[in-house]
Amino acid sequence: MVFKGIPVSEGIAIGKAFVYAPFKPKIGERFISAEEVPAHTARFDMTLKKARAELAALQEKLAEDPDKAGIFEAHEDILTDIALVDEILELINDKHYAGESAIETVYEKYENMFAEMDDDLMKERCADFNDVKTRLLRLWIGAAGKNLSEMEEPSVIFAHDLFPSDTATLDRNKALAIVTETGGNTSHSAIIARSYGIPAILGVSGVMGAAADGIIAVADAVEGTVVLRPDAGEFTRYREKQDAYDRDRKETLKYLGVRPVTLDGLRIEVCLNLGSVSDEDLAAAEFTDGVGLFRSEFLFMSGKELPSENQQFQVYKKAVEAYGSRQVILRTLDIGGDKKFESMELPEEDNPFLGCRALRLCFEKTDVFKTQLRAALRASAFGNLALMFPMVGSMEDLYRAKAFLEECRVELRGEGCAFNEKMPVGIMIEIPAIALMPDLVAAEVDFASIGTNDLCQYLMAVDRLNPDVAMYYQNYHPAMFWLINHTAEAFTKAGKPLSICGEMGGDPAALIPFIAMGIKKFSMSASCVAPVKRLITRLTMEEAGHVLGRLRMMNTAPEIEGYLKSSMKRLLKEEAVCIQSER
Ligand code: PEP
Numbered sequence: 001m002v003f004k005g006i007p008v009s010e011g012i013a014i015g016k017a018f019v020y021a022p023f024k025p026k027i028g029e030r031f032i033s034a035e036e037v038p039a040h041t042a043r044f045d046m047t048l049k050k051a052r053a054e055l056a057a058l059q060e061k062l063a064e065d066p067d068k069a070g071i072f073e074a075h076e077d078i079l080t081d082i083a084l085v086d087e088i089l090e091l092i093n094d095k096h097y098a099g100e101s102a103i104e105t106v107y108e109k110y111e112n113m114f115a116e117m118d119d120d121l122m123k124e125r126c127a128d129f130n131d132v133k134t135r136l137l138r139l140w141i142g143a144a145g146k147n148l149s150e151m152e153e154p155s156v157i158f159a160h161d162l163f164p165s166d167t168a169t170l171d172r173n174k175a176l177a178i179v180t181e182t183g184g185n186t187s188h189s190a191i192i193a194r195s196y197g198i199p200a201i202l203g204v205s206g207v208m209g210a211a212a213d214g215i216i217a218v219a220d221a222v223e224g225t226v227v228l229r230p231d232a233g234e235f236t237r238y239r240e241k242q243d244a245y246d247r248d249r250k251e252t253l254k255y256l257g258v259r260p261v262t263l264d265g266l267r268i269e270v271c272l273n274l275g276s277v278s279d280e281d282l283a284a285a286e287f288t289d290g291v292g293l294f295r296s297e298f299l300f301m302s303g304k305e306l307p308s309e310n311q312q313f314q315v316y317k318k319a320v321e322a323y324g325s326r327q328v329i330l331r332t333l334d335i336g337g338d339k340k341f342e343s344m345e346l347p348e349e350d351n352p353f354l355g356c357r358a359l360r361l362c363f364e365k366t367d368v369f370k371t372q373l374r375a376a377l378r379a380s381a382f383g384n385l386a387l388m389f390p391m392v393g394s395m396e397d398l399y400r401a402k403a404f405l406e407e408c409r410v411e412l413r414g415e416g417c418a419f420n421e422k423m424p425v426g427i428m429i430e431i432p433a434i435a436l437m438p439d440l441v442a443a444e445v446d447f448a449s450i451g452t453n454d455l456c457q458y459l460m461a462v463d464r465l466n467p468d469v470a471m472y473y474q475n476y477h478p479a480m481f482w483l484i485n486h487t488a489e490a491f492t493k494a495g496k497p498l499s500i501c502g503e504m505g506g507d508p509a510a511l512i513p514f515i516a517m518g519i520k521k522f523s524m525s526a527s528c529v530a531p532v533k534r535l536i537t538r539l540t541m542e543e544a545g546h547v548l549g550r551l552r553m554m555n556t557a558p559e560i561e562g563y564l565k566s567s568m569k570r571l572l573k574e575e576a577v578c579i580q581s582e583r
């Protein structure tokens, strides 16, 4: 059975399927006879024991991550709460509720009670009660547990959708590939898959109806094909393709430590998009010139409470220290859109990508914004930290954000706290309005970075997550190149650094014209570093200029994409044998 989707993180995987479908209980009120009561109370007791054992095992597994382990500790407290247990037993014994109905009734009473409270922290307890209830009901029914962190053997993961919190708990060594029914090239599951180097195909409509645990699945995330239960011929064909792909990937990986210099001597900066400060993520520091985009929101996603100023300070400090004299660009909170989390209640909006997102949300939640700015300023005393504001749509946005930063500087000076008075401040260029007036921006910032993921979404008027309109999300659209060229010209004229940190910044084919436009810094997922360096070492400015010139004569995205990809292939074919290692 063959399905098609959007390949968002390259690679080919063949293995057993793991279908991730979180359990959603449908219970309702059911009553039992008096004779059935003892069986239901005994079954409830057994269910409690099983739930406790599961929670204990999870805590043990996450012992090295106290934040996550703490979540399950809190769940254990709820589970063993005497008042709650008594209420459930009362409903079974006195009112003859079936065990599952009693569990649902009591837990929902508490969920509703917490949901109505004014205090945000109390409201968050609601999700905990829901979680424990779901666990109990699943065990009561005897349904299999589904949790990505519990995946036992290396598998191809199938899901309708994956939320950032799901992917955050993913064991990257066991995920052979990710296949989802929703999402697109720039959704956050795609970004995480790329940074972990896991092949991923998103927007595979209908695949969940056909996938089953344990069947053999092929995920070809080069062409975007998923094959379930391949026949012998298909199996052999994909195995051969996988071997060839892996051989080429091995060749590309030789470029990881290479100095990214074009054949005619232009040094290009190859930086990393960072989503955490785990040792695995910081390992790429060895091969990169800095962090061009530190997505600080990932720090807010792991816990149920907002990170304090000190917690943030420690994380930012760890990142700058890992990079020494190389620059780390910290992006202030970018939530809203597809990024939601438990530690902050966000308004329900019909069009969240056009709503109260990123900087706009920070202007609403000024205490959260200032806490982050203070933590960043304090970390700037320990290395080469720069600050970048996302989703700037007007000069007022920029003035306002800078005014908050100045307020924090004044506070810290008053408290005698050390920070870098000259910490560079820049913005992301991802709203077309701001990309159209780059000279005004360049005069006000120390640097800027183009976020092609959102720039494309807003320029093309296409929801970056909606697979039904994925064909309209054309990052090779001529308008993308001309808008970026317009921005680059103004920054070159002003002598201010401009980089690209959206997913196009890690696309070797797109880099050819960008380099010709004068852009010399690119920031990308770890898995793109080697392919990008490989391309750079094959390029001359003359060649890049020639490609850009040809692009000017092209009218459509497919034409541009085809031309850039064939140019890249041609350059790689002429590859030099000699690889010079820098470090
Ligand atoms: C972008 O929009 O290109 C970007 C880098 O930001 P994010 O993908 O986190 O929105």
Ligand code: MG
Pocket: 390, 430, 451, 453, 454
């Ligand atoms: Mg963005």
